[in-house]
Each structure stands twice: as C-alpha cells, then as structure tokens.
Amino acid sequence: MTSATDETTDFQETHDRIREVYGEVPDVLAEGLKSLINTCRTASVETSGASSEANSGASSGNPLWDHRDVVLITYADQVRALGLSPLQTQHRFLTDNGLEQLIRCVHLLPFCPSTSDDGFSVADYLAVDPEFGTWDDIHALGRDFDLMYDLVLNHSSQAHEWFQGFIADNPQYAEFYATADPSEDLSSVVRPRSLPLLTPFETPSGTRYVWTTFSADQVDLNYANPQVMLRMITTLVEYALRGARIIRLDAIAFLWKQIGTSCLHLPQTHAAVKLMRHVLDRTVPGTIVLTETNVPHQENISYFGDGNDEAHMVYQFSLPPLMLDAIHSGDTGVLADWMRSLSLPSDQTTYFNFTASHDGIGVRPAEGLVPPERIDRLVQIVRDHGSRIGMRANSDGTESPYELNITYLDAVADRRTVSAAEHSRRFLATQAIMLSMRGVPAVYFHSLVGSPSDIDAVKTSGIPRRINRHKYDAEELNAALSNPDSLQRRVFEGYRRLLEVRRRHVAFDPKADQEVLDLPTDGLIGFVRTAADGQRVGVIANLTDQPRTIRIDPVKVSYQCDVLAQEDLSNAMPLSLRPFQVRWLK
Template structure:
C-alpha cells in the first residue's frame, strides 16, 4: 500500500502531465512532459510540502473588501510609500478593509508598473520585501502576475538582443507566429500581412516592433506597447521561470494572484490570438500548482473582454477562483447618468450564480479606465455613444482601439468578395468615478455625492467580493496636471496624494474626500455584519420599474434576507412595499438609516439616489 504522501504526489504528477500535454500538444518540446512535471514540482517545492486543496470551498466571506491601490498612491517625505500605505490602512481603514491589492510594485519602465523590468525585486522607490511582508501580516495581499509581457528594458530582453543568457529565447516573434499550428503563412510576418488581421488587441499601435539582435532583425510581438514585449509560453523555460516567481511571491505572503492580461497569453496563426484553449489550460495548470502550494490561495483572472467570454474563465470551477465583473462599471455608470436601470437589470438576470469555490470580483473603478468592450451585446451603440459623450463633458478622456470590419460599400456582387477596413472604436473611459457621477446626461447637478455613494451601495451589496479603488475611497477628482505631464489618458485617475495634504482634507468633515471615506466606510462596516452579503449568498433581481433598481440577497443558511433597493433617478420617488413582498411575520428595518418598517404595506419615499438595505434581522 502506498504512503498517502507519495500517493498524493503521484496524483498531482498525473494531473500536471495531463494539463501540460494539452497545452503543448502541438509543440515539439525540448524535454519530456515527465521531466517538465518534475521541474515544476521542484520549483514550487511541492516535493517538500504538499497541500491538498478541498474542492468547492469558499476562501472568502462578507468580511472581505479589497482596496486597490498603487504602492505610492499616498506618499510622505519621512518614509517609504509602502510604509505610508500600511499606516494609512491602519489609521483610516482598520475596521473596514481587510485585503489590499497593491498594483505592480516591481521595477518598471512604463505603464505605471505593468512593464516589469525585474519580477523578483521590489521597486526601491517604494520599499522592499520586508514592507510587503508587513502588509501581508495584517491584510490578505493581492499581487499582479504580469504574465503576458515584460519590459523591453529587462535583462531578459537584453539577453534576447544579445542572443545568449536567460531570456534569449523568451519572446514571441513573427517567426514563432508563422511556425505555430495551423499556419500556412510564410516565414516572416510583416506588419501589414493579412494573416494578422484577425488578431484582437486593445491598442492602436503596430503589433510588431522591429528589433536588431545578434541573429539579425526580429519582429517582436507587442500586444500593448512597444515597451511591453510579449513572452513566448510555447517555450517551457518561460513557464518554469514564472512558477519560480510565483513561489517567491507565496514566500513573501502573497495570497491572491491577479493574472494580468491573461487572455492574450497564447498566440496561434489563423486565430484571434485571444482566449485560446491553451490559455484556459494554462490557468488550470497555474491553479493546480498554486493551490497545492497554499490551499487557501486565490487566482483572479483579469480579462477585459465581452461578458460572455469573461465568464468562461471560471471553467468548470477549475480555472479562476474569481473573475473581474468587467461589465458592472460601465453598466452601473450608464444606469446612474441616465436614470434608467433597464440594461443593468437585463445583465443581472443573465448572470449565472457563481458556484461554491468561485466568486465574482466586483468593482466600479480601478487604476485603468472604465472598459467598454464588456458592454458589447449589452448596451446599444446609441447608449455607448451617449455614455462616451457624457464622460467627455465631465472632463474625461477616451482611449480607442483599432478594429477590422466589413466594408459593405466595396462588396463585389459578382465575386461575392467583401473588402475590410480598419476603424477605431472607444475602448475605455478615462475619468475618476467621483467625476463620472457628478451629473446625468442632462449635465452636472447637486446630486453628485449622493449618486457616487449610491453606486457603492449597489456594488457592495451584489453577489461577489467587492474591490474599491483608493481614489474612490478618497473621492479623488480628475488629475489634469498628471494627465498633461504624462500625456497618458489613464493618468487622469492615478493621482498621488501627499499624506499631509490628504490628512488635512480628511480632517475636514465637509470636504468631498472626508465625506467619501466616511460614507463608504460606513457601508462596508454594515456589509461585514450581514451573512446575506456573503459573496456566494443567493441573489434575485427585483422588478420595480426603470427608476428603482433592486435585488434580494439571502444568506446561505437562509436566516437573513436583505432587500437592496436604490432610487437611481434625480427625482424623489415612492415605493409601495407591497411590490417588494416582505414576509409579514418578520421584523424589518433599513440597515443604512436604522429606520424600522412599521407596516409592510406602507409606501416609502425615496430621495434621489437613496439606497435601502431592508433586513429581517
């Protein structure tokens, strides 16, 4: 009879071998699958200590709220920014925020951290690994694994140019693409080659950068920018190196892994090079390795793509533990500026409940803009155009992407050949959430703060784990100076606060920053005490008309019900409680105001953007 530990290792080896065989089915590997399995297990130290993850276990609860922040979103002259961040969390969010997502804190060359020079080091300007560990001791720590690409100034890319050393064969080139499965392309792909027309990207820059190397000129694939060179995961050495990076992050207290831009990881000629089966299998492989190293570790996939495609990253409960709810930000902003919740309700009713062991990651603002691709099939073109125009009127900027569409005007009736043309479509809205909600499609009004808090009251009550961007927590407005200085649209929502200045603002209870922090913290405090707000508790959409958005949450043990009802219009409305169907034998009250419901058949008056959380306990 096998030793249980040996038996578990054999089972894991078989599982990894199956996953690797699927990923590399079309690749002529330089090593055997068995050798690759052994290398990965050794790198992750699974031969020394092996945890057995329990299927369908929720590693989260209603107590969890994640703060999204850069390591230097708040700075102080007397200390490293990571230390300042820790002090801010302890002083202003001690009873509300228990998790923190520190955006890339590594040495980088561009894109505010997402062009990583060295994955193994902490940016000296922020602090060091001891500062990361200190935060991890008091908070669940989430870190980016920027896995699709790295900086063109990295040692790896230097070695690629030199043609020797670690990294010399780590990068995806036109030659790699031409030689990929199903390709009948020539040996070299040019920037205008028809074979890359179908490739989906979120940028308008040329796909390839021309780079002179020791072996001649190479066309290097760049999904995002020419400083962000794509890594070639058809080479198993790239995978092994990233598994080594993951092990280091685990050792430094990181529990939650955000797989950045994971949808673009695998490329193959003749495809759109996004969401390929090999990418999904790679997510499953990384999950297998990570959760056997730490049973309560969590993977979140960052896939800013149409909603239907985003949902596939749950797999069968065996891929991402959590997926970003990318459709929520644009739909919720659209709801609040139009005063009509039709599209938000339609989307809510179409969303499948996350099965145990998986959860939605809800957010309405982040370091990036408000993505519009997730609205494809959810908002009409007219609604999107109105949303874009309104955000521009509120001082926002628009980022674009290039798409290829059929040009019906050039169709040849005899040959039935349809020509294509390139056009630009809005990709994301760049604006702070506070400014995005300062008015409606009619213009700026006096209800901006109430509308802003209403958005958070809705998000915090939804099925899933809430994430709050630090500039929403602090009610930060558009940073036009940083936008002008960087000429980068996303900089408008990446303000850097001086702690002394921020402290003065937070010390004034009438400032928008103090009001935002107080009101959001109040909602979080209420949320953490409600079993009905467990990320996996039951959710049901209510039908209360176009100007009242409502849904019902019920705790997993069915002991608590909370009816979450928001007036999303700029006018006072009445709500007949009979339309909500409160149970007559229960005692009901509003968690937010503390008001009791004396008669379940009474009619309530809702102020503009007022939210009720009607609970029976």
C-alpha cells in the same frame, strides 16, 4: 502525507494539464513542475503547525471567502511622506483611519521595478522597487491585511534580463519572446490599443520583430516555449509563498499567439490558466486565481472553466459601464436584466465586483448589453466632463472607444454643476449597489477617498490613464479629507459607513443567494441577498433625482428597518426613497 500512488496519479494529472497546452509533455516543463511541487510539499511538511507567509485558506479548511471580504485596489506608492517608504506611509494611513477593521485585503498593483505603464512593464519579477519600499514593508502590511499581487505575465519590460539576453542572441533566451514576420497577415489579431503590433529590435543575427501587444516597451513572452511557462509558473508560486492570498493574472486573454487567429482567448490560453491553477492547488492550496479580461461578459466568464479547474474569480467588467448607463439614462432595465443572467458554475467561483480601478471604465464589456447609442452617450458625457476616451484599433483600420478615462466619481456627475452633497449621494449610491452584489467587492483607492480626475497629470504625461492614478503626499491627502463639507470628506466618510455596516451582515457573503426583484425600471433596482442560515437583506435603490414611493412584496422582502439609514420601517407601509438613496432592508 502524500502516498506514492497518490503522487503518481497527481503527476499524471500535471502531465494531462501540460498536454492540453502543448499537445505533448515537454520534459523540461514536466520535470521542472514536478520539482517545484515536491519542494513546496516538503517545505509544507517541515513547517506544518508553524506560521507561514503563504496563504493556507483551503489547506486549513477555511472557506475561500466570506462576508468580511472587501479588497482595496491601490498602488504601492499611492501615499508618500518624508522619512518613510511609500509602502510604510500607506500602511500608516490605512491603520490610522481604522481601515484594517473594514477592509480585509489590499491589492498592491505591480510593485516590481518597472520601466513604463505605471508598473505594468516589469524588469524584475521578484524584486520590490526600492522607490516603494521592501519585501519587509509588504510583509508588515500583510500582518494587518490579506494581500493580492499582480502577475504581469503577458509581457515583460525591454529592460528585463531575459529580453536583454534575447536581443544579445544568448541561446538561453533565444525563444523567450514572441516574434513574427511583418509580411504575414496579422489583421485578425485583436488589439487593445492603437499602437503597432510588432516592434523591430536589432540583434547580432539581424532584425527581430517582436510582438508588443500593449507598447513597444512591453515585449510579449513566448509561452510556446515551455521554459517560459516554467519560469512564470515558478514566479506565480513564489508570489503565493510570499503572502499573496489572491493573484491577478494580468491581460491573460492575450497570452497565446497563433497567426491567423484573433490571439484572444485561445484554447491554449485557457489550458495555461488551468495548468497554473493546478500547480497552485498543489503547492500553496487556498491561493485564489483571478483573471483580468476586459472583454464582453460571455467571453469574460469563460475563464471560470467548469467551475473547479480554471479561475476562482473573474472581474465583473460589465458592472461599471452598466451602472453608469443606468444612472445617466434613468433606465435600470438593462442593469437588472444583466444581473438576472448572472450565475456561477460552482461554489469555488465568484465575481470580483468593482466600479473603478487603475484603468479606465471599459466600454467593450457593455457591448451586446447596452444599445450603441447609449454607449455613444456615455462617451459624450465623459468628454463633456472634461475627461478622455481611450481608443482601440479595429481590423478594418478604424478606431472604436475602448475605455472612458475618468474617475468613477466624476463619471457619475459633473462637479461643476452639482453640489458636493448631491455628487456624493449619486456616487455612494453606485457603490452601495456594488458592495451589495453577490461576489467579492473591490474598492479603488481613489473611489474610497473621493479623488477628482487628475487632468494635469494627463496633460503633463500625455497618458490618458493617469487621470485616475494621482499619487498623494500624505499631507495633501490629510488636508483634502479634513474639510467636513468637502466632496472628498463626504465620500470618504460615506464609504467608511457603507463598509462598516456591510461587514456586520452575513447575507453579503459571496456564497449567499441573489434574487433580482421586479421593480419599475425607470430608475429603480432591487435585489435580495439570502445567506445559508436564512438571514436576508433587501437592497432597494433609487438612481434618479426624484423621490420615489413603492410597495415591496413582503414575501420577497420582509423587513423592519433600514440598516443603512438606521430607520425603523414597516412592510405594511409604502417604502419611500429619497433621490439617489439605497436602502438595505432587514
């Protein structure tokens, strides 16, 4: 039980965190957070020893993560069938295929009622869209998997009751949304999309120009108003109480607005993340904070803070474009050098490794790492493969590539020119590397099942990102995976095999050390993972279309077998690799 002295000290820390954001301690926020923390503590004492939906990792002494952690990224309505809600249907698909044995956590992309952007324009933060199912469906899924939710906190939908109150001049919501005078110089503001920054709305008191970073329907919340901060932190805690082990802070980098700046990664934004982490640690300890910042690497990892006060995890946004560059250029040197540069500030932090998600493949995270001409080549390859390029507006009025809109499967090879067998080998090589790297791996549903780019969805909707957001009918999905010679079946079975083998090796724990090997950079890359108990796995990859033979320093990697190929080997003999083969040596 918390003593009075400890409680006083704790709330002083809360006040310090609030002051970092606002320069003062607004009473409404201080009192609101004190009430929230005390309520959660009281509930925790009352339910001590009983089962609870809330995550209890740190509070029960369990580690934040281990080698069994793999996250599946998926939409709540990813799979549909008659007679079941989409959430129930997807749950059934996952368990029918034994994936609860291979995947520990399911990241449900925004499942709240929404008016645009496939869920990222939230109209009610605490409801489940009835088209997808119910909270009971989510809690049922949570009995077989840990859960990860999105907090879409930069903006809400125009349809949200807060915004409706704002445009009705309801004084309760008068300062809930960020506004600006369109005559002011906003040229320094970093834009993720080539759309107007301000959108006019008519109110009884006149026209209000509201900040709309992502679209006119996605209206930016005003965190300079402590009432907004309190509402959103309360929502954050509620998500953890409703079963979220990991909470993704969507588009967090844009949170704070200050005219005359880039409005990106401002000190108040970092302070806001620290405040959110502070409150979660005191209300639902063990909940993992993940920041989503699709920016160059050094900017991205700044959200680790000092290693103990900000994000537990950050997305490894540089990995997808660097892996793609390596497999197309034949030069693995950039990828290897970047991997050597990776470090973590504490054992309370790790990377969220992925190659694909609901968004495109970000180009900005490769800036400063890959020569511009090689980025241009990736853009051209994606266009040659029949896919799309997302653009962003620059301050000088020009546009630059922002993301590659294509499934990662179709980005690594052109299905029109390679066989299904070779295509799957190329793709699974990239996934085997990602799954091996230090951090928690995340697998997008469409990578798992080998989905093709959905060009028809782009043409029908006019939305380039729909290219890798295909929603399946259950019969359609089962039929696609039933043909043993099809690309989708090859990818699905190959991926399941990778996950099955990975789960058996503690050297893939996020805490295990990682050392990049000195190998030829003409398509080869290798590294060694070493667990705390000394267990090692050497990862050697050939990302070329030619067989290779190399010798591995037995001091770095002493091995007797390849656990992926189930092949006995000897350190005394040269190591052979087929085209696009990845070996896990032990």
